Amino acid sequence: MRLVFAGTPEVAVPALDALLGSDRHEVVAVVTRPDAPAGRGRRLVASPVAERAEEAGVEVLKPAHPRDEDFQARLRQLAPDCCPVVAYGALLPASALSVPRHGWVNLHFSLLPAWRGAAPVQHAVLAGDEVTGASTFQIEEGLDSGPVYGVVTEEVRPRDTSGDLLTRLAFAGAGLLAATMDGIDDGSLKAVPQPDEGVTLAPKLTVEDARVDWATPALRVDRVVRGCSPNPGAWTLFRGERLKLRSVTPDPEHGPLAPGELSAGKNSVHCGTGSHPVRLEWVQPQGKKPMRAADWARGVRIGSGDVLGG
Known part of the structure; x- marks a missing residue:
């Protein structure tokens, strides 16, 4: 399949690498967030996904927002069969979702419907979950609510930080995403609607959320x-x-x-x-x-x- 990959941070790079290394699919372009200021000098720096795509000689698109008309026109020109997504960082409008014939497929770092939202790994650790994982699902306009293609599980170790756990999930999820693309391509994989029970939300953590309350256990x-x-x-x-x-x-x-x-x-x-x-x-x-x-x-x-x- 012709793929347009969407992702931004370092955690998305293993999945991009897995797709770049596939002999069944062609990554024709990458969509990522615009360059952002970083470091003491606050100079503009490309995202880790953009840097990896440029190394591989893949076209990089950096729309201010995926609803931008120029971006959507280029997306239609690229004619992707599917758009795999890992931590892209922007909401996708219906006009963009409808471009690829197999839609946009997200790799989300939880066992859906648990921990829908921006910070699933952090909330799994905060809640004391013993097992978490990653899911691939069809993106729709709801929050991480689309039907699921596949999952992979991962033990939460007693001393795991969110960073430790996310690193392991990034690599395990990369294989899951590549396998999902294979299954969509050959028709062997069908998405299954998420159950109504077991939905939990994982909003982005604020600085105040991270303040320790010493009166707690x-x-x-x-x-x-x-x-x-x-x-x-x-x-x-x-x-x-x-x-x-x-x-x-x-x-x-x-x-x-x-x-x-x-x-x-x-x-x-x-x-x-x-x-x-x-x-x-x-x-x-x-x-x-x-x-x-x-x-x-x-x-x-x-x-x-x-x-x-x-």
């Missing part, structure tokens, strides 16, 4: 830190300034501490929660690089009245 604190890593990054306040929490470990063997209360030893730092304390492993003070929590504690000279949370 240690298990919840741990999930927030892992679920918000690497983005948007869990945080708290210390002496009025933001402190990012890169890694914590629940420690039920440590003596009791009040929520937010700090206890610093020679090689460890603990903080109280609504249940037992957690050990702070890695932190990042405002304007500085990540560091071991014990090194941070020695530098700031934690006193008996110091707390996290403000």
Whole structure:
């Protein structure tokens, strides 16, 4: 089949690579978000998908929005049979959805209908799911509600961050997306409507969502830190300034501490929660690089009245 691939971040690159390497399909173009400012100089930088497509000699389209008439005219000229999508980052209008004869097929990082939305992996970690996965489905105008072609499952490991889990799903999902294109091409695969039961939503996490509430149990604190890593990054306040929490470990063997209360030893730092304390492993003070929590504690000279949370 002739394919126009749509995607933007690094997590979409494995799927693009899988399709570029297929001997059954031809990626005739890639659609991605426009170049965005990055780094201290805020210079415009192409998306990871755009960079990979340019390396492969594939045409790259960067519409400000997929409803743009010039983009849709070029899409019709390309005459794709199907448009596979991975984390493109923009809503597709009906006028674009109708161009390819097999429609647009999305690789979504959850077992639909669970965790429909922009942040399925983060919400799976926050919820304490033991198993998640990826799904391919036919895009329609509803939010991740289209019929499903296939799924692949993935265990959520006890110490997984969202970044860890998403990396594994990106590679497992790449194979699923390629197999879905094969099945659509030879007619062996039919999409099945999603059940009405089991729908959960996974909206994009805000900075406020990532703020740690020390009155919640240690298990919840741990999930927030892992679920918000690497983005948007869990945080708290210390002496009025933001402190990012890169890694914590629940420690039920440590003596009791009040929520937010700090206890610093020679090689460890603990903080109280609504249940037992957690050990702070890695932190990042405002304007500085990540560091071991014990090194941070020695530098700031934690006193008996110091707390996290403000």
